[in-house]
Amino acid sequence: MPIEKNDSQLLSELAPVVDENLTRHLAEADGWQPHDLVPWDQGKNFAFMGGTDWSADQSTLSDVEALALTVGVLVADNVPAYHREIAKHLAQVGPWWRWVGRWTAEENRHSIVLRNYLMVTRAVDPVALERARMDEMVRGYAMPPMHLIEMLANSAFEEKAAAVRHHNTAALGEDPLVAVIAERLAADDELQSLFYRNIVEAAFELVPDQTMRAIASRIAAFDVPSVALPGGTDSTAVLAEAGIYDPAQQGEKVFAPLLRSWNIADRTDLGSEGEKARDELSALL
């Protein structure tokens, strides 16, 4: 019967794989700068410095595009709360810790480019965005209790879901620069998902039953991060209606590619507990 390992054993045994993947990630993810994607020449002072305050007629984006970017800011700007939750699970030394720092800085980069773009182009009400940002940060984010492999699988799904949201924003095709920014963020999130995917793959090699159980549990309980929008609506329903992220499609767009890469259907290394988890997983999809 396959063995089980506790989180502290797994942190130590998976550390070399984290190190390798961090090196690969850094080589692939470092090719862009947020300041390059902001049309600074469109910027004007607000009334506080002798200019004109925002009014709705200044926005050139559609409501859907402005909504997608607003959610992008609110999710990415809440990064200290996510950092806190992820950091609790990971050893606070070595490659795991370097990964947490790197991931946090990348999410911050996403919020920087989005917020700069929105302010310079006056695409959304800056006061409403700032209030929503404060509310979101105070509310924070609390991860349900998870073991290490559950957290890793959950993060692989969350990053894939974020990439889907950005790809769909780019596909709106209303503003060429928004499309470039959204595809850039999608590429980062795909790479972050790949990082977690590879660590989960390595966990399969160590503890196949435990890993299959973790994946089945996280798919059963998966929810994308949701934020409260200016006006009091919740992002999940509004994004689904706008076709930016529809939870009804996450089986196909988020779970399926990862499950295929882990060879879930054809694994031959499972014991009875792993087989049971795989059956439960199949019933969910």
Ligand SMILES: [Fe+2]
């Ligand atoms: Fe991300």
